[in-house]
Amino acid sequence: MDTTTAAKPTLRADARRNHEKIIEGARTVFARYGASAQMEDIARASGVGVGTVYRHFPTKEALMTELVRRTFESFVESGRAALTAEGDPFERLAGVLRGNCELIAGDTAVQQAIMGAGAEVWAGTEREREELGEVAHELVKRAQEAGTVRSDVGADDIPMLMCGICATMSHKAKMFDWRRHLELGMDSLRAR
Amino acid sequence: MDTTTAAKPTLRADARRNHEKIIEGARTVFARYGASAQMEDIARASGVGVGTVYRHFPTKEALMTELVRRTFESFVESGRAALTAEGDPFERLAGVLRGNCELIAGDTAVQQAIMGAGAEVWAGTEREREELGEVAHELVKRAQEAGTVRSDVGADDIPMLMCGICATMSHKAKMFDWRRHLELGMDSLRAR
DNA sequence: GACAATACGGAACTATGATTCCGTTTGTCA
DNA sequence: TGACAAACGGAATCATAGTTCCGTATTGTC
Numbered sequence: 001m002d003t004t005t006a007a008k009p010t011l012r013a014d015a016r017r018n019h020e021k022i023i024e025g026a027r028t029v030f031a032r033y034g035a036s037a038q039m040e041d042i043a044r045a046s047g048v049g050v051g052t053v054y055r056h057f058p059t060k061e062a063l064m065t066e067l068v069r070r071t072f073e074s075f076v077e078s079g080r081a082a083l084t085a086e087g088d089p090f091e092r093l094a095g096v097l098r099g100n101c102e103l104i105a106g107d108t109a110v111q112q113a114i115m116g117a118g119a120e121v122w123a124g125t126e127r128e129r130e131e132l133g134e135v136a137h138e139l140v141k142r143a144q145e146a147g148t149v150r151s152d153v154g155a156d157d158i159p160m161l162m163c164g165i166c167a168t169m170s171h172k173a174k175m176f177d178w179r180r181h182l183e184l185g186m187d188s189l190r191a192r
Numbered sequence: 193m194d195t196t197t198a199a200k201p202t203l204r205a206d207a208r209r210n211h212e213k214i215i216e217g218a219r220t221v222f223a224r225y226g227a228s229a230q231m232e233d234i235a236r237a238s239g240v241g242v243g244t245v246y247r248h249f250p251t252k253e254a255l256m257t258e259l260v261r262r263t264f265e266s267f268v269e270s271g272r273a274a275l276t277a278e279g280d281p282f283e284r285l286a287g288v289l290r291g292n293c294e295l296i297a298g299d300t301a302v303q304q305a306i307m308g309a310g311a312e313v314w315a316g317t318e319r320e321r322e323e324l325g326e327v328a329h330e331l332v333k334r335a336q337e338a339g340t341v342r343s344d345v346g347a348d349d350i351p352m353l354m355c356g357i358c359a360t361m362s363h364k365a366k367m368f369d370w371r372r373h374l375e376l377g378m379d380s381l382r383a384r
Numbered sequence: 385g386a387c388a389a390t391a392c393g394g395a396a397c398t399a400t401g402a403t404t405c406c407g408t409t410t411g412t413c414a
Numbered sequence: 415t416g417a418c419a420a421a422c423g424g425a426a427t428c429a430t431a432g433t434t435c436c437g438t439a440t441t442g443t444c
Contacts, residue, residue: 060402207441
């Protein structure tokens with residue numbers, strides 16, 4: 001099932017419970033404040049003490065990385081689902097992008113991660129980003145074969161556009177409509 | 193000439209000299225490190241002590257705001273120049289965008305400002321952003337009248353795209369080509 | 385050249401927030 | 415149920431970086 005965590009055979013019941021509570025609490029606080037979230041706030045939101053947070057995650061960065069990693073995993077899943085789905089390839093690609101954007105629209109931490117702030121989070125999500133790249137490549141290729149995506153579009157264009165849309169999302173003045181940005185971005189991929 | 197600074201009639205010669213040195217030094221350091229630049233570094237780069245930096249600018253934010261403000265002013269200038277220039281309206285708009293992007297490609301602080309991080313810098317550049325909005329509106333309108341820009345494009349789409357391109361520029365992993373992003377963005381404005 | 389006034393430099397002060405430490409509590413197992 | 419290990423909570427610690435303060439140096443003027 002899980003090939004990454006082989007070290008912790010049996011966690012005490014309260015510890016297992018707290019682990020989940022911390023992830024939930026941290027998700028809320030990181031979503032709101034991004035990388036500048038404070039450990040005290042995360043502990044409070046999780047209903048545990050700071051010491052407990054540190055028992056479960058060695059640093060704030062490690063905790064944030066774990067959350068971002070999980071979100072990226074869900075990106076991979078939705079991408080894989082689109083690959084096996086029916087229907088117009090362009091719309092499948094567009095659907096994945098729209099879905100993923102909606103998913104992270106309220107999550108400042110993930111937006112920052114996609115924008116490539118924070119070296120540790122970036123490094124700690126390498127596997128997921130790689131998988132994501134493969135999925136994106138395949139989705140783009142299929143739409144190109146169907147003639148609906150410009151032939152000069154590369155798989156790297158997708159995360160680049162996402163990066164831009166995340167900037168729009170996390171703009172403090174909230175003056176822009178990220179859905180508009182997304183539609184413009186997808187238009188730029190479309191074959192003429 | 194200057195309607196904003198009426199309070200300081202005559203600055204001592206060394207002070208005037210240092211003021212310029214600080215602006216130069218700060219430009220370099222903010223360009224490299226953005227908002228997380230350190231005052232010590234700025235002082236060192238300027239060849240003065242930290243106390244002197246604070247004699248000239250009340251806070252780090254105020255100093256950064258002044259630098260960003262100046263860059264925005266130069267955006268306005270290049271936009272105004274394009275308004276009075278000859279040639280295809282789309283290419284004039286595109287030229288302004290390319291030029292401004294090239295100008296800030298190495299300036300993390302300005303990129304962050306455009307992305308709307310930092311409330312104080314945002315608030316402190318209101319006038320310039322307003323002027324910029326007017327210029328952008330006019331440039332877009334003319335290209336629309338010439339039929340080369342989609343009719344549904346609003347002036348707000350321009351800063352939104354810029355915001356996205358700045359995210360690409362400031363990506364730590366430097367894996368994206370912001371010029372590519374810019375070209376995609378401009379393609380999305382083009383009338384079909 | 386001497387005196388104010390202005391400006392400078394950088395050590396010291398402070399605030400903030402991540403991380404550690406240790407006395408107390410809880411879960412597990414015989 | 416008692417003992418022991420595992421886990422908890424949160425006050426104390428530590429590090430960082432912005433800002434202040436004040437003794438010293440420079441400038442401009444008479």
